[in-house]
Amino acid sequence: MKSARERMDIISAYREVGTYRGAAAMCGTTHKTVKRVIEAHNVAGGNAGAAVAPKAPRSRNFDKATDLVAKRVADTSGRITAKRLLPEAVAAGYEGSARNFRRLVADAKQAWRNEHPSGGRGRRPAVWSPGETLMIDWGELRIDGVLVHVFCAVLAWSRFRFVRFATDQKSSTTFAMLAECFEELGGVPKVVLADRMGCLKAGVVANVVVPTPDYVRFASHYRFRPDFCHAADPQSKGMVENLVGYAKSDLMVPLIGATSTGLSDRNEAAAAWCVEVNAAMHSEICAVPVERLVVEQALLGELPSLRAEFGPRPTTRKVDKLSCVRFGSARYSVPNRLIGTSVTVLVENTLLRVIGPVTAEVHAEHALVAPGEVSIDDAHYDRPRPDKPSRAARPRTQQEKDFLALGPVAEAFLTGAAAGGVTKLPSEIATILDLSAAHGDDAVVVALGRAVEFSRWRAGDIRSILATHGQAPTPRPAGEPLVLTLPSVPTRSLAAYKIDGGEL
Numbered sequence: 001m002k003s004a005r006e007r008m009d010i011i012s013a014y015r016e017v018g019t020y021r022g023a024a025a026m027c028g029t030t031h032k033t034v035k036r037v038i039e040a041h042n043v044a045g046g047n048a049g050a051a052v053a054p055k056a057p058r059s060r061n062f063d064k065a066t067d068l069v070a071k072r073v074a075d076t077s078g079r080i081t082a083k084r085l086l087p088e089a090v091a092a093g094y095e096g097s098a099r100n101f102r103r104l105v106a107d108a109k110q111a112w113r114n115e116h117p118s119g120g121r122g123r124r125p126a127v128w129s130p131g132e133t134l135m136i137d138w139g140e141l142r143i144d145g146v147l148v149h150v151f152c153a154v155l156a157w158s159r160f161r162f163v164r165f166a167t168d169q170k171s172s173t174t175f176a177m178l179a180e181c182f183e184e185l186g187g188v189p190k191v192v193l194a195d196r197m198g199c200l201k202a203g204v205v206a207n208v209v210v211p212t213p214d215y216v217r218f219a220s221h222y223r224f225r226p227d228f229c230h231a232a233d234p235q236s237k238g239m240v241e242n243l244v245g246y247a248k249s250d251l252m253v254p255l256i257g258a259t260s261t262g263l264s265d266r267n268e269a270a271a272a273w274c275v276e277v278n279a280a281m282h283s284e285i286c287a288v289p290v291e292r293l294v295v296e297q298a299l300l301g302e303l304p305s306l307r308a309e310f311g312p313r314p315t316t317r318k319v320d321k322l323s324c325v326r327f328g329s330a331r332y333s334v335p336n337r338l339i340g341t342s343v344t345v346l347v348e349n350t351l352l353r354v355i356g357p358v359t360a361e362v363h364a365e366h367a368l369v370a371p372g373e374v375s376i377d378d379a380h381y382d383r384p385r386p387d388k389p390s391r392a393a394r395p396r397t398q399q400e401k402d403f404l405a406l407g408p409v410a411e412a413f414l415t416g417a418a419a420g421g422v423t424k425l426p427s428e429i430a431t432i433l434d435l436s437a438a439h440g441d442d443a444v445v446v447a448l449g450r451a452v453e454f455s456r457w458r459a460g461d462i463r464s465i466l467a468t469h470g471q472a473p474t475p476r477p478a479g480e481p482l483v484l485t486l487p488s489v490p491t492r493s494l495a496a497y498k499i500d501g502g503e504l
Contacts, residue, residue: 007037007041010023010029010033010034010037010038011037011041013026014034014038020032020034021034060096061095061096061100062094062096062104065092065093065101068089069085070108070111070112072085072088077112077116082102086098129157130299131187131190131296131298131301132156133156133157133189133192134154134156134181134191134224135193135237135240136152136177136192137151137153137241137244138150138151138244139247148165149167149169150164150166150244150270151163151164151166151173151177152240152247153177153178153240154240154243155189155289155293157292158295158296159282160278160290160292160293160296161243161274161278161289162181162274163251163273164177164270164271166263169197169199171199171212171215174197174199175218179222183303185297186297187300187301188222188224188300188301189224189301190225191225191227192224192225192226192227193228193229193236193237194226195229196209196228196231199212200212200215200226200228207230207231211226211228217308222301222308223301223304224301247270250273251269251270251273278290314345315327315344315346316344317342318341319340320339323335323336323339325343327345328368329372330369330371330373330375331373331374332364332374333364333375333376334354334364334380335363335380336381338363342357343357347368350367350368351365351367352368353365354366364380392411393411403429403432406441406444406448409445409449410445412448412452413451413457416452416455417457420455428457428458429459431462431463432448432459432462435462435463435466446465448462450465
């Protein structure tokens with residue numbers, strides 16, 4: 001919109017030249033603008049300073065969805081997307097394009113952010129007191145294909161940093177790292193702030209973390225208060241989060257490909273790195289952390305006279321019928337004389353020991369195995385391990401007992417016939433027993449042996465074998481002549497054919 005001075009210049013130029021285009025060339029504008037100003041001047045009765053009447057606002061296709069978008073953006077703290085909100089807006093009467101709707105949502109989000117600069121959380125810079133808070137966290141990195149865990153701790157006021165390596169993130173390991181950190185600091189802070197570590201968290205009630213009993217005992221021993229961050233809120237302990245990334249990039253990466261990859265060597269490198277960074281000027285506080293620590297040590301709590309024991313605790317297990325104990329969802333064998341007794345299981349690093357119930361005798365030692373696996377020592381059992389499981393036949397009826405009384409060949413015939421799918425096996429057994437009564441047990445046993453050899457599982461096959469009186473040809477290897485054992489018949493000598501008084 002032109003100002004009053006610009007409108008007066010346009011009117012004066014038009015009066016001089018008398019044309020719209022001439023006045024536009026003199027004022028550096030368009031002839032349409034000159035025409036609009038002149039017409040407005042004439043409508044206003046020649047008052048050049050009168051303001052031009054504003055245009056009536058035009059309706060837009062997203063006016064019906066403006067209130068809905070503003071409400072949904074406010075409800076979600078500016079996190080909802082236009083793609084997710086578009087179906088709801090269409091149902092409310094929006095008829096425009098998806099592009100215009102994205103612009104509407106973007107404008108609503110920007111307006112919400114202008115009213116809530118901190119994202120609706122109201123964050124403020126943290127103010128740390130000397131001797132108050134120690135932040136801890138765990139990090140992970142693969143060095144030469146091996147997963148390595150790094151423990152990081154930062155004393156909030158002095159920014160004194162502590163980094164060590166470990167093989168796992170168990171509670172006992174975390175307690176050991178904390179104890180070593182307290183000894184390095186020369187005292188105990190009032191609060192230890194951690195995220196919701198599974199090794200330290202027993203549960204969550206109303207978003208309040210309940211520490212494990214072991215962590216409570218450890219904190220009581222060192223006289224500090226355990227504290228936990230909110231879920232998905234790493235900003236509350238950003239110091240130690242930055243230290244984890246700093247340690248990965250500046251300390252752990254140079255160790256990749258090193259000739260020595262032992263835990264002790266890595267911890268020596270970590271200790272030397274901590275000495276270096278704690279003696280350098282910290283950019284945030286513009287001070288040297290080790291010099292600040294000297295001031296802060298006077299406000300730290302005293303170390304206890306004895307270091308807390310946080311090693312592996314013995315557990316009790318009962319030996320089951322398989323002469324095994326279960327630990328960590330895996331089975332470990334023990335001598336079978338201990339079946340039914342309760343034993344003590346002690347785990348140290350990767351070794352599991354089973355200690356007797358009365359004496360301190362170690363009855364078994366096993367390397368830890370994965371859940372679901374089994375560690376067996378054959379010396380714990382009174383018989384050697386079978387090659388395969390044995391599932392012998394167990395007769396129940398009198399007929400089954402009579403048939404299996406014929407010997408192992410009868411059991412072999414029974415199992416073979418069952419595997420062959422003989423559905424009417426009881427009637428077949430009954431027929432074979434009738435044949436045994438007629439021909440004798442010995443003949444039937446021989447016939448059963450031949451039937452097993454040739455995989456013939458019917459009573460008719462046994463009858464056919466018995467009909468040959470045991471004179472069936474014996475199978476020979478391929479290529480050799482077939483040998484038949486013919487039945488013996490009575491013979492007569494030639495003298496029997498001699499005619500009395502004559503010759504043959």
